[in-house]
Amino acid sequence: MNTLDTGLTGETLTQILEEVLPTAAQRRAVLQQLRDRPTLLTGEGAYGSPRVIMLTEALISYGARSIIAPACPVCGRTLPLRFKHGDLRCCRRCYAIGLRRTCGRCGEVGDIASRTPDGDPVCDRCTKADPANHETCGECGRRAWCRPRPDGTRLCRSCHTEPVARCSRCGKSKPCYRSATASPICPSCSRSKAPCVRCGNVRLIAYRADDGGALCQACGETTEPCSSCGRDSRVITRTPDGPICRNCYRADPRFVRECRTCGTVEHLYHDRLCNRCAAIRWLRDLFADPEGVIRPDLGGIVKALTAGRPLPLLNLLERTSKRHQLQRLREADSGLDHHFLDQLGTSRDVASLRAALVAAGLLPPRDEYLIAFETWLTETVNQVGERDDEKLIRRFGTWSVLRPLRRAAARRPLSYGQVAPPRTQIRSAIRFLSWLRDHDHTLATCTQADLDAWLTSDGPGRPEIRRFISWATKQHYLTDVTFPSPDRPGRGQSAIEDDERWSIVHRLLHDDSLDTRVRVAGCLVLLYGQSVSRIAPLTGDQIIDDPGQMRLQLGTRPVDVPAPLADLLRELVTADHHGAVLGETGHRWLFPGRYANQHMHPASLNRLLNAVGAHSRPGRSTALMDLASQLPPVVVSKLLGLHISTATEWAQAAGHTRPGYAASVARRRR
Numbered sequence: 181m182n183t184l185d186t187g188l189t190g191e192t193l194t195q196i197l198e199e200v201l202p203t204a205a206q207r208r209a210v211l212q213q214l215r216d217r218p219t220l221l222t223g224e225g226a227y228g229s230p231r232v233i234m235l236t237e238a239l240i241s242y243g244a245r246s247i248i249a250p251a252c253p254v255c256g257r258t259l260p261l262r263f264k265h266g267d268l269r270c271c272r273r274c275y276a277i278g279l280r281r282t283c284g285r286c287g288e289v290g291d292i293a294s295r296t297p298d299g300d301p302v303c304d305r306c307t308k309a310d311p312a313n314h315e316t317c318g319e320c321g322r323r324a325w326c327r328p329r330p331d332g333t334r335l336c337r338s339c340h341t342e343p344v345a346r347c348s349r350c351g352k353s354k355p356c357y358r359s360a361t362a363s364p365i366c367p368s369c370s371r372s373k374a375p376c377v378r379c380g381n382v383r384l385i386a387y388r389a390d391d392g393g394a395l396c397q398a399c400g401e402t403t404e405p406c407s408s409c410g411r412d413s414r415v416i417t418r419t420p421d422g423p424i425c426r427n428c429y430r431a432d433p434r435f436v437r438e439c440r441t442c443g444t445v446e447h448l449y450h451d452r453l454c455n456r457c458a459a460i461r462w463l464r465d466l467f468a469d470p471e472g473v474i475r476p477d478l479g480g481i482v483k484a485l486t487a488g489r490p491l492p493l494l495n496l497l498e499r500t501s502k503r504h505q506l507q508r509l510r511e512a513d514s515g516l517d518h519h520f521l522d523q524l525g526t527s528r529d530v531a532s533l534r535a536a537l538v539a540a541g542l543l544p545p546r547d548e549y550l551i552a553f554e555t556w557l558t559e560t561v562n563q564v565g566e567r568d569d570e571k572l573i574r575r576f577g578t579w580s581v582l583r584p585l586r587r588a589a590a591r592r593p594l595s596y597g598q599v600a601p602p603r604t605q606i607r608s609a610i611r612f613l614s615w616l617r618d619h620d621h622t623l624a625t626c627t628q629a630d631l632d633a634w635l636t637s638d639g640p641g642r643p644e645i646r647r648f649i650s651w652a653t654k655q656h657y658l659t660d661v662t663f664p665s666p667d668r669p670g671r672g673q674s675a676i677e678d679d680e681r682w683s684i685v686h687r688l689l690h691d692d693s694l695d696t697r698v699r700v701a702g703c704l705v706l707l708y709g710q711s712v713s714r715i716a717p718l719t720g721d722q723i724i725d726d727p728g729q730m731r732l733q734l735g736t737r738p739v740d741v742p743a744p745l746a747d748l749l750r751e752l753v754t755a756d757h758h759g760a761v762l763g764e765t766g767h768r769w770l771f772p773g774r775y776a777n778q779h780m781h782p783a784s785l786n787r788l789l790n791a792v793g794a795h796s797r798p799g800r801s802t803a804l805m806d807l808a809s810q811l812p813p814v815v816v817s818k819l820l821g822l823h824i825s826t827a828t829e830w831a832q833a834a835g836h837t838r839p840g841y842a843a844s845v846a847r848r849r850r
Contacts, residue, residue: 186244196242200235210235225250226261226269233261233269255393282420287434289420305452309438324443337440342367368465408432455490462497466507477516477542481509484540485533488763488776496762502529518546526555528774535775536763549594550585553602557582560606569613572623572657577606580651596782597713601644609648623657631661675801681706684794689744694792696752697771701785702794703745708734709803709820712789712796713782718770720753735821809834 186193201207210231214220220228225236237260239247251258254265254274263275270278281292284300293307307313308325315326318333326334342355345364356364373382377393387400401414407422415423417435429435430447438445439454449458463485467478474482485493496502505524512520516537524530537543557577564570581602588594615634616626631649635642645663652658688694688702704710714734722733730746731738741749752770763776771780786796807816813827822830 185246186239188239188242188244192242196235196238200238201231206231221247223248223250226253227267228269230262230269287419288417305437308440367461449494455494456486459490459493459497460486462494463506466497466503467510469510475510477512478510480540480542481516481537484536484542485762487540488536493762496529505529506533516542518543532762532775535778539763539776547589547593549596549599550589553585553594553599554582556603557606560610564610566613566617568622569610569617572613572652573606573610575655576609576648576651580647581606595713604644605647608642608644612645612648623652626658626661628661631663635664675805676795676798678802678806681799681802684792684799688792688794689748695788696748696755697780697785698788698792698794700745700748700752701771702789702792702799703748705789705794705796706799706803707745708739709800709807710734711800712786714821716771716782716785717779719768720770721768723749723753723770725750735818737818739819804830805834 188196197207201210209229213228213232217224217227220232221236221239225233233250236247236249240249249258250261250269252261252271252274253268254270254277257271259271261269261271263270263272265274265278276291279292280289281301282289283292283303283306284296285302285306288303290303290305292301293304294302294313296302302310311323313325314323315334316323317326317336317339318329319335319339322336324336326336327340328334329340342357343359344353345356345359346353347356347366347369348363349365349369352366354366354368356366357370358364374385374394375382376396376399377389378395378399381396383396385394386397387395389395403412404415404423405411406413406415406425406428407419408424408428411425413425413427416426416429417424419434424432424435435447436445437448437452439448439457440452441457442454444454444456446454449455451458453461460482463482464474467474467482469475497506508524509516518534521530521534521537521543524533531548534543534548538545561570561574561577564573585594585598585602588598612634613623615637616622616630619630621630634645649658649661649663653661685703685706688699688706691699701712701715704715705712724731724733724738725746730741730749732741732749733739749770769779771785772778773780773784789796804816804820807820808827808830811819813824813831816822816830817824817827820827
């Protein structure tokens with residue numbers, strides 16, 4: 181050792197030798213190894229005995245020069261070499277990789293924790309999932325795999341929490357792993373970044389290579405032929421038979437595991453956590469302050485977001501921009517409100533977040549259609565170029581359009597059908613004023629000839645200008661101008677042929693390839709004359725499923741539903757049609773929507789019907805014409821939920837003479 185120029189005195193070297201090699205036999209054995217291989221103390225300690233490695237570590241701890249810590253001969257990392265790999269010394273991880281075997285229960289290659297009575301190896305996951313290894317938790321009392329606490333009690337994974345310590349990486353006081361050591365690490369930092377063994381970039385560890393090296397998301401998700409289906413797909417896991425893609429992984433019962441937190445048995449998301457527990461942990465990491473504490477209001481948000489389906493929430497959290505958007509909720513120190521959410525934007529994700537918080541009671545409900553129309557009106561008016569035209573459109577939109585909408589919203593929430601026509605009317609007014617400017621006119625100099633020329637020209641929004649012309653005439657912006665009366669189509673003019681109607685009904689009832697929602701909605705349109713705006717908010721409470729006959733409450737009296745459609749309604753009630761992206765799914769709706777506790781948008785349902793040829797307006801007209809020709813108006817009104825005057829008009833259009841005959845008899849008696 182003197183030839184290595186360690187820089188240590190003889191007394192220090194003697195002290196080190198006495199501590200590491202207390203017996204003469206140990207000193208002679210180490211001396212013989214150094215004679216045979218002099219480079220053992222300069223980086224090749226893996227070829228020596230454990231005493232050689234201990235001597236190297238002791239010399240380095242005393243500050244010796246020319247002494248090099250040995251690296252693992254398998255992975256090349258400089259770590260304590262406490263295990264044996266053939267004739268060499270290796271680190272713990274490489275030693276464990278060499279001991280991996282195929283589990284006799286799940287069939288996966290992993291670390292072996294125990295063996296069956298027949299001697300077959302059992303991996304760590306299967307060992308913990310075996311009821312024979314479960315104990316009674318000292319806190320919740322349920323039987324599960326338990327871990328010991330310092331006080332001697334044994335707790336399950338749900339009750340067990342790591343002791344609080346200062347993380348050696350981020351410096352925050354959090355529940356940490358290895359809290360009793362000199363380098364505790366919190367759960368967030370344990371999933372920290374590392375150099376990818378393939379691309380070399382320092383990124384989050386998403387996968388592990390066969391030798392245990394870190395792999396990033398891009399390098400880990402390789403595309404290979406799946407050993408189950410044979411298609412080239414991203415590899416999710418590997419078995420002794422070969423790689424497995426995501427679809428085959430989800431369909432294979434071998435990969436169903438027990439969540440280490442809640443005990444749910446399903447296909448786990450990551451880190452032995454189910455989808456719901458993974459989403460909860462992800463949200464808690466986003467909302468926790470530097471001390472690892474979550475405010476009570478943020479805890480309510482976590483509960484509200486995880487009340488629905490967890491997989492869409494995880495898909496949202498996987499996007500960095502959406503995580504940052506959710507993380508901004510911590511900035512609402514004075515309390516979360518609608519105004520703060522408005523600052524996050526108007527995307528669908530923000531709307532889903534708002535609906536989830538309203539459904540959970542964390543935000544008061546508000547009329548979103550009214551708020552959206554007010555915002556749209558302000559932005560549209562500000563884009564009008566001419567100052568005079570901007571003033572006119574602002575007055576018209578505020579007093580003639582927005583004020584009636586506010587009055588209607590005070591009685592009940594607005595619908596899409598109430599706010600869509602006013603937008604078209606305002607756009608038409610802007611086009612009309614622009615057309616007048618292009619023809620060297622203003623609204624004050626507009627004549628009947630100018631209005632007629634506008635109405636007969638090609639372009640969108642011609643009939644919708646009627647409301648603006650009426651308002652401008654009452655406000656004396658226009659004089660000596662009249663708007664021609666529109667030609668309103670009579671009842672049943674847009675009806676389709678009866679043979680075509682029954683052909684579509686036959687397909688909806690018997691084509692199993694169609695979506696159940698489309699089949700039920702199409703039948704309600706073509707058989708019962710229901711509009712899409714009345715079908716979308718139907719709930720399960722309106723279905724009366726008696727043993728002998730199913731009935732559907734469309735009006736004041738329930739209507740009987742025949743067997744083929746009744747079977748579809750039962751399937752619709754029990755089927756999971758996804759529902760809300762975030763928050764409660766709102767299963768009380770027969771047609772759940774994208775947002776929490778809301779039904780499907782009528783426009784979305786109408787698009788689904790149009791895709792299969794079941795157009796709602798002509799189909800409804802044909803159905804009502806057929807029913808009105810067979811039933812009295814009062815019966816049609818009570819069964820289908822129509823106003824009695826509307827039902828009478830349909831009866832007259834269908835040539836039903838009974839109402840006229842009854843009226844003539846009554847007059848004759850008088």
